[in-house]
Amino acid sequence: MYTFKSIIIVSMLMFSSANWGLALDQQRIAFQQAEKHIAAGQDNQFKAVLSGLEDYPLFDYLNYSWLKENLGKSKDIQIFLKRYAETPYAGFLRNRWLGYLAKQQQWSQFKRHYNQSRSQKLQCYFYWAQYKTGHYQKAMQGAQKLWMVGYSQPKACDPLFVVLAKSQFLKTNKVWQRFKLALKRNNSSLANYLKKRLPKKQRKIAKLWLDVHGKPLLIVDVDNWAVSVSHRNAIFAHGIQRLISRDPLAALEIWDKRSKTIKISNNDEQRIEARLALALAYRKNHSAHQRLKNLDILDENVRLWSVRAALSKQDWKGVNESLAKLTGKEKKEERWKYWQARTFFQLGEKTQALSLYKELAKIRSYYGFLAANYLQLNLHLQNNPIRIEPDQLLELKARQDFKAVTEFSFFNRDLEAKRQWWHTVKKLDKQQILAAAKIAEQQGWNTLAIFTVARAKHWDDVDLRFPFVYSEQVKKNAKLQGLDPSIVFGLIRRESAFDKDAYSPVGAKGLMQIMPRTGKQIARKLKEKWRTSNVLFNTDTNLKYGTFYYKQMLTRFGGHYALAAAAYNAGPHRVKRWLPSEKSLPADIWIETIPFKETREYVAAVFAYTMIYQQRLGGNSFDISDLMLDVEPG
Secondary structure: OOOHHHHHHHHHHHHHOOOOOOOHHHHHHHHHHHHHHHHHOOHHHHHHHHOOOOOOOOHHHHHHHHHOOOOOOHHHHHHHHHHOOOOOHHHHHHHHHHHHHHHOOOHHHHHHHOOOOOOHHHHHHHHHHHHHOOOHHHHHHHHHHHHOOOOOOOHHHHHHHHHHHOOOOOOHHHHHHHHHHHHHOOOHHHHHHHHOOOOHHHHHHHHHHHHHHHOHHHHHHHHHOOOOHHHHHHHHHHHHHHHHHHOHHHHHHHHHHHOOOOOOOHHHHHHHHHHHHHHHHHOOOOOHHHHHHOOOOOOHHHHHHHHHHHHHOOOHHHHHHHHHOOOHHHHOOHHHHHHHHHHHHHOOOHHHHHHHHHHHOOOOOHHHHHHHHHOOOOOOOOOOOOOOOHHHHHHHHOOHHHHHHHHHHHOOOHHHHHHHHHHHHOOOOHHHHHHHHHHHHHHOOHHHHHHHHHHOOOOOOHHHHOOOOOHHHHHHHHHHHOOOHHHHHHHHHHHOOOOOOOEOOOOOEOOOOEOHHHHHHHHHHOOOOOOOHHHHHOHHHHHHHHHHHHHHHHHHOOOOHHHHHHHHHHOHHHHHHHOOOOOOEOHHHHHHOOOOHHHHHHHHHHHHHHHHHHHHOOOOOOOHHHHOOOEOOO
């Protein structure tokens, strides 16, 4: 623990001579002092401390931290952007500064320093800057591009759009185009807003379109619509596609009755046919395979779901026909090699089936493990650790950008550490990336190691890719719930790759990616107080709740591991809908025909990782067939 007195002493030493070298622990004290000066707005004291930190790895970060609080220092900012262009902070600072220039209405300077940006807010400012500096044509051309999207743009775009609305560039057909884009993205509020921009006579058409969007079954009354034939057909086509998503069987009945009388383009008709056939395939409807076969469209989705639709019926001749229509690249994928082997076996072509199974059994993957199990072979992990010369590791560690990662890690600035890490890694060649992965592994940065080695597409360092992190806590909670630890490790590896601070776009948190609402329910069942969802970032709590929830799913679905894993990912209510309606399905077919790609791949990955961890733990309490019980009708 550093005392306030020691901080003052170090600061005084730096004030007396900027050229004195400081030991790393002194630099860290000075870094903290510099940040305090920034927070207090003590510029002179900050500069005095900074002057002794030129060789400290976070020197440029401190400069950035000060400048983002002093955006009026345009000259200093320009110097920083030039000198530190290769740092991760240059882009952040530029964006902040441009926002400041826009608020100050310094449009000429904004234009001069604007770089092409993904930020739509900055894009709006840029075209507004064009307008304010007399470049009307360019401003309106840019405004049209920004306007013609199916979602609302930032408020920064409003002044630009006001001018656009009064210009010759925004005609009624453009309003209709954006109206349709909005409905395509299910943005009814934007579509309602755009309806008001249409001429009064056309608003009734837009209202009908919106009504059908909200209640697609209104298309049954299509003959009574008081609109032109072209609008009637377009609204019907939109409505049938909406209905397919909600109730494909109702959509099928209406479409088969009315498709001959509704005149739409052949492309639109085929798209509707494809969506309808796919929706039926997702529901395991027995007519799906034939409808998919009849399509003129043969895109990837149609090709792959044609195989799955035949699988769901266990129509092996149909599966074989659909597999034959895959592209050469698709046929080489493990997934479809496995299904070709299964099909050969079912059709009595055992020699060809065995040849493919033997090929697959050499691969460390879900399909490889299924093949090995069929052949009654032991699983081989094929562990091939990365070999890096010590000198290369030392050379990489000595780089200032890698030292910066270490410093951020020292101060528990995980976000900044990750940002710096990935900014650095993207500049490395393949061999350096492998070395970086080993550095991360050595430092205990397991998540970074896993994702870094993936960038180099090196899959065979099993120790690095499947580490034993939080091992004691995992084993303790697995035992408490009567689970094999390898299953818990497999779940964690797939959910967060051992990142205790993982936070998904939908709000799932922590190692086992628990949703706050689910966490709250678990706390209630365990009779624990629930204060805040941030408790899910606590390793002990997350593992306790995650293993408890998985065991709940396992119990709910009769000890069926595939159903429990699917429920953990997609929710038990969906899994219940996905159960077969008539007769049982082999688990591999059930998993392959899960409608959600994410869940389909999730279950396969969890099972593969579970088997890898079981092998690493030296266990043989179960094999993959124990995870793959037949799925009974719901």
